Amino acid sequence: MSVGNTNKGPVPLIGLEIHAQLSTQSKLFCPCSADYFSAAPNSLTCPVCLGYPGTLPSLNRRAVELALRVALALGADVKPTFAFDRKHYFYPDLPKGYQITQARRPLALGGRLTFHGEHGQRTVNVRELHLEEDAGKLIHRPGCTLVDLNRAGVALLEIVTEPELRSPGEAKECLRALRTLLRHLRVSSGDMEKGALRCDANVSLSAGGATLGTKTEIKNMNSTRAVERALSAEAARQRELLSRGERVEEETYGWDEDRGTVVLQRTKQQAAQYRYFPEPDLPPVRLSPEFLQKVKREMPELPWVRRERWRREWGLGDREADSLLSDPERAEYFERVVAGGVSPPRAANWILTELLRLWTDGGAPVPAGAMADLINAVETGEISRTKGKQLLERAATTDADLTQLLSGDEVQKIVDRETLAKLAQEAIEAKLQAAEDYRSGRTQALGVLVGQAMKRSHGRADAAQLAELLRELLDSPSSPEA
Ligand SMILES: [Zn+2]
Structure with missing residues (x-):
């Protein structure tokens, strides 16, 4: 583990709040649907969740199960009893005037996440994990602001890391690894664009192990790339201040993606006094050993365990593995293609080059079984790779069924001896030098002729049959070319 740039002046120390x-x-506390993304406002x-007086929250068991999956995966210390608190602040998107969160007795403490960063493998310690409810949304329109409370009360898991990340790039890698984990655990969509995953960060500068200034907080970063850009901008701002002999103040900034700059939101004097107190309407939650066992039993395979299994059993490289693992659907698709009898590196190659491009362009999913048949057909020489790509593209962009395309006329093998003989003859005429070479004893020249004939058949001929026919033609003294 190397810091790398200690000699180039102060380095940032970054902590993430996800x-x-x-x-x-x-x-989290009521039966309203949490699927708010396309629902009519306030429906x-x-x-x-509207915060009416006299109503009582009741805890969603499923949210606890999902949060515990993450805590267990990170090796955090899961508390046998946890409790909720009220965090007070007034805001139009928070009708109760307080948010139910966990301040004193969170779900789990500690844990660590290992990921592959720009300086190789890195591990960051986790401070705590807790459950809390989301606030509503404010929609700003010219002359007015609208409030949509569909999101109010949706279950959030907050994961706080120690300030141990040493560069904006590393913070980005850490966030990506965490997103991969959340997706694999089927805990969250991790979709930052839709706000299903949000990241705040704190950053301070240090040199030679000593902290140089106060930390500032950065909010409103809506992509992993924005996290890297915002933290770079903020580290540069702090470096500049310190180089002028000025102080870094404890402030909160927002990230303006369009302008590529941090914008001051709140100074220390404006910091809110939340006046946390225990949520009186929710008793502390005791986790039974049975409940915890159930969560452990239902844990999906962890991404790093899967990655190691792929490496050990299938010889898959890190880059392919990372790309396949970034989305659990993709990882599962890959495994299903391999189950169809395709060698894993070959399956990875087809998925990451051909399929990914088609999917990015909005192509339809191709059944994994048919995909395996296609790759196998290319590998056995039944069809050419070019033909394979064409069929795949047709299956992904039209309603065509890949299995049917594969058994269709145009990919049927040429078995007719007359057609094969014609292809062989054409190959000889096209590659006269190779034919001559073969006749003068350089038998390896046959490969050139077989290749030529295969190309002319668009991969539909059988290479072994062609070789036999070519030998017959070339060895026979009555051959028209002799
Ligand atoms: Zn509700």
Whole structure:
């Protein structure tokens, strides 16, 4: 583990606060649907999430299960009893006037995440994991602001890392690794664009192990790339201040993606006094050993375990593995193609080059079984790679069924001896030098002729049959070319 640039002046120390929306059907404390993304404004609300007085929250079990999956995967210390607190602040998207969160007795403490960063393998310690409810959304329009409370009360898992990340790039890698984990655990979509995964960060500068200034907080980073850009901008701002002999103040900044700059949101004097106190409507939650066992039993395979299995059993490289693992659907698709009898590196290659491009362009999913048949057909020489790509493209961009395309006329093998003989003859005429070479004893020249004939058949001929026919033609003194 190397810091790398200690000699180039102060290095940033970065901690992340990640909010992941849990993939529960209902909200954290009420039965309203949590699937708010395309719902009509304020249609997914009830007296509980609207904050009416006299209503009682009740905890969503599923949210606890999903949060525990993450805690266990990170090796955190899961507390046998956890509790909720009220965090007070007034804001139009928070009708109760407080948010239910966990301040004193969070779900889990500690843990660590190992990921592959720009300086190789890195491990960051996790400070804590806790559950909390989301706020609503404010929609700013010219002359007015609209409030949509569909998101109010949706279950969030907050994961806080120690300030141990040493560069903006490393912070980005860490966030990506965490997103991969959340997706593999089927805990969150991890979709930053839709706000299902949000990241705040704190950053300070240090030199020679000593902290140089106060940390600042950066909010509103909506992509992994924005995290890297915003932290670079903020580290540069702090470096500049320190180089002028000025102080870094404890402030909160927002990230303006369009302008590529941090914008001051709040100074220390404006920091809110949240006046946390225990949530009186929710008793502390005791986790039974049975419940914890159930969560452990239902844990999906961890991405790093899968990655290691692929490396050990299938010889898959890190880059391919990372790319396949970034989306669990993709990882599972890959495994299904391999199950269809395709060698894993070959399956990875087809998926990451051909299929990914088609999917990015909005192509339809191709069944894994048919995909395996296609790759096998290319490998056995039944069809050429070019033909394979064409068929795949047709299957992905039209309604055509890949299995049917593969058994269709145009990919049927040429078995007719007359057609094969014609192809062989054409190959000889096209590659006269190779034919001559063969006749004068350089038998390896046959390969050139077989290749030529295969090309002319668009990969539909059988190479072994062609070789036999070519030998017959070339060895026979009555051959027209002799
Ligand atoms: Zn509700």
